[in-house]
Amino acid sequence: MSDNALDVKGLSATVGGFKLQDINLSVQKGTIMGLIGENGAGKTTLIKSILNRIQREKGKVFFHGKELVGNEKAIKAKLGVVFDENIYPGSYKPKKIYKSFAPFYKGNYEKRFFELMERFKLDPNKKFIDYSKGMQVKFSIVMALFHDPDLIILDEPTAGIDPVARTDILDLVLDIMQNEEKSVLFSTHITTDLEKIADFITLIDRGRIVFSEQKDELLDSFAVVNVEESAMTDTLRDNLIGVKKSLFGYTGLSSDKEVLNGLSGIKLARPTIEDIMVYSNEVGGDIYD
Numbered sequence: 001m002s003d004n005a006l007d008v009k010g011l012s013a014t015v016g017g018f019k020l021q022d023i024n025l026s027v028q029k030g031t032i033m034g035l036i037g038e039n040g041a042g043k044t045t046l047i048k049s050i051l052n053r054i055q056r057e058k059g060k061v062f063f064h065g066k067e068l069v070g071n072e073k074a075i076k077a078k079l080g081v082v083f084d085e086n087i088y089p090g091s092y093k094p095k096k097i098y099k100s101f102a103p104f105y106k107g108n109y110e111k112r113f114f115e116l117m118e119r120f121k122l123d124p125n126k127k128f129i130d131y132s133k134g135m136q137v138k139f140s141i142v143m144a145l146f147h148d149p150d151l152i153i154l155d156e157p158t159a160g161i162d163p164v165a166r167t168d169i170l171d172l173v174l175d176i177m178q179n180e181e182k183s184v185l186f187s188t189h190i191t192t193d194l195e196k197i198a199d200f201i202t203l204i205d206r207g208r209i210v211f212s213e214q215k216d217e218l219l220d221s222f223a224v225v226n227v228e229e230s231a232m233t234d235t236l237r238d239n240l241i242g243v244k245k246s247l248f249g250y251t252g253l254s255s256d257k258e259v260l261n262g263l264s265g266i267k268l269a270r271p272t273i274e275d276i277m278v279y280s281n282e283v284g285g286d287i288y289d
């Protein structure tokens with residue numbers, strides 16, 4: 001059995017005029033991988049091609065070491081997915097939706113289904129269409145989790161919902177991760193959510209992976225650098241990624257903080273994931289030498 005819950009190897013796919021190019025990505029068992037990227041970067045397309053919902057031009061995808069093709073039933077029984085679009089009939093009540101999906105899985109999960117409904121305070125007597133946006137997302141999460149999957153793929157589950165509902169969702173993901181066998185691929189552009197829960201971060205930009213790194217190592221390896229106007233030099237400018245004019249001079253990102261530390265007119269700050277995403281975007285994703 002592989003130590004990785006998911007391995008994507010050399011995957012390329014095209015939808016419309018958009019290309020996913022040579023994607024390599026792994027999610028280690030027992031970890032949360034955050035997949036970030038601006039709108040249109042290719043997160044949903046990547047997830048769809050991982051799940052074989054989009055035809056691949058090349059590449060292979062392995063779930064716990066097994067390819068989806070040829071093992072689809074066994075793999076999907078242990079996979080929970082929240083898509084970024086609604087797939088449930090609006091006129092159905094929760095139990096009817098559960099009953100239409102339950103036959104895909106071996107075992108009776110009704111008890112767990114209602115426990116998850118209760119955890120998210122979802123009214124079982126309302127039709128899906130009468131749930132608020134946040135409740136619909138929570139219901140989609142219940143549907144992805146009732147059969148106790150080992151790998152959970154969440155495509156923007158916290159987009160467009162309020163902070164309280166987002167926290168409920170993140171707390172549930174963290175509870176699930178108490179079990180070391182579980183793994184999560186979590187796509188979002190709300191990078192603060194990943195600061196709370198992710199172990200690894202993958203940045204995708206225009207259909208390519210910019211980096212896929214351990215979160216703390218990533219945040220440790222960069223600094224946001226504030227440079228007073230008078231302290232700016234050509235050498236310093238060359239050292240900064242995505243340098244921009246700011247109120248007090250210039251701001252940029254650097255991977256060379258040891259060199260910069262202690263120089264006068266310069267202040268270093270720990271970056272957020274958002275800083276790394278925004279500055280790398282300024283230079284077309286190319287933040288590594």
Ligand SMILES: Nc1ncnc2c1ncn2[C@@H]1O[C@H](COP(=O)(O)OP(=O)(O)OP(=O)(O)O)[C@@H](O)[C@H]1O
Nearest residue numbers: 015016017018037038039040041042043044045046
């Ligand atoms: N079926 C399709 N036909 C044509 N173009 C498509 C199709 N699906 C996606 N695209 C294009 O592929 C690109 C990537 O879209 P995708 O939805 O994967 O991005 P994303 O990173 O998930 O964005 P967002 O954060 O806005 O959801 C976009 O330019 C989109 O217009």
